[in-house]
Amino acid sequence: MEESQSIHCKLIGQHPKGSLFAEWLTYEDIIASTNKIHRALIENEGMREYAIEQISDWILKHHVADSTLIRLKRKRRNIIKKYGLKEYLNQQQMFPVAEKTMRGNGAEIILAEYLQESSPLQILLYKLRYNPNVNQSMKGDDVLLFNEENLYEQIILGESKFRKVPGKDVVKDITDEFGKKLKFPLSILFVANQLSTSGYDELADKLEELNIEVQHGNVPVVNVGFLLSNHNTRSNVEKHLSSENPNFIFISLGIDQPEELISKSFSLANDKLKRGIEDE
Template sequence: MSAKKQTTAQSKLIGEHPKSGLFFDWFECEDTPATANKKHRKLTNKGISSDTLVEHLSQWVIKHHATEARIARIERKKQILAKHGFAQYMEGKVPFPIKSATTQKGNLGEIILAEYLTETSGLEILVYKLRYNPNVEQSMKGDDLLLFEKQNIQNRVIMGEAKFRSTKNKKALDDIVQSLSNKNLPISLTFVSDRLEEMGDELLANEIDDLITNLHAQKTPVTYVGFYHSESSAYQTIEKHLNSNNKNLVIVSYGEDNPAKLIKSSFDKALKMVME
């Protein structure tokens, strides 16, 4: 009888890698040996087809940038303006960064991390922050990602930070580690609370307000997750240089050949889906 596989330090913090679905098909997962100062989950591409991947990612781009109501309004305008140059009229008004490659790279990293952690941890995104960006060509300030246990808000929070680099480097890793120091608490909770109140969920908004107090009183634990998206050898930078005294920090790395192409293709496809 084989010995039961031990739960890794990474899985204790963010959950097991999915055993089915897109992330199972997309990623080969390795939780590298953990130390007191290094918890690293290495993701590599199993060989999923580019078309399949872009199809999924483009749908996530739309989901994270626009409510169903906003997409419905665009569809209504499309019908009205179909004979009057819809694309020309709507240029710059759809909720996707259509010019800034830098913003696309940052946003897709946040989106991938959000969807991945939702699946592994069981926690939820209560507010899709990219939907509220007043300037789609620039990245939003505040926490990249916050996930909550909706049925028990005070139980646990995940705070995420995503970085993309075409060529791996230590500084990007250092920036993630600094941002996710255990001395840093989420700074976007008031934003989340305000959006929930606007959506009519005052009870949940009040829970978030109470959470702010509990976090400062260290009554609610925070799990910190950094996502490092770069070239195929990105994991080497994490393994060599990750050194954090935050015991609740996990760095998730994803390396692939030509990562910038995947990002551009995903946003191009999302824009095409909305505009055509």
């Protein structure tokens, strides 16, 4: 079967060919069965630092609004004089410091950016900017993508997990969520409310109407599970994945020392934030 006709590509599109993901990762769309659709991602040797550089930019984008950065730059002289920039930013909690939350957020961000590259859909709201407690996982849908030009065409709903070591339990957690029946998104109204607050009332109105049609089953929804873990991830997913949901695809990313990828990416994002505030 041609790649463009595979069930993997029908659900989430082809593996990206012109972005970080094309250079950082290779992929395998493992032959699908009635109870298993799995795309395995594998890190290319020597591309880790390149990936960290890009992921750190995504971390900034997902956590810190441009307006927030502008406001901090405007106040930087008084901030540095009174508190010191490092202490001030630590108190503002732009990024999580809890390892569990960093890893969860990092996996979520990688999945969101991957799906934006592989599919024609987009994120309409960077929800991590609205987390009232940055050191705890944010409630609601992990990843939610729409086609802004035609909201009724398709929605992708994704759930991401990070584990240092993959195993049956984490695969079961994801398949319990998505594998038994199609899951509808829960956060469309949250997205609509935040967009309305930001002045995008027309789009917010459309999303409110879309939410009703989704709950009535009138809008195609794709469910995506994502696991970022070590080099044994692919084999563990293959061993334990079983689904009754034909619109559910599992994406696995297995790399050596996944915790290092996330910690270095967040550290670099912090450095970039500080430099961005200090720059004239």
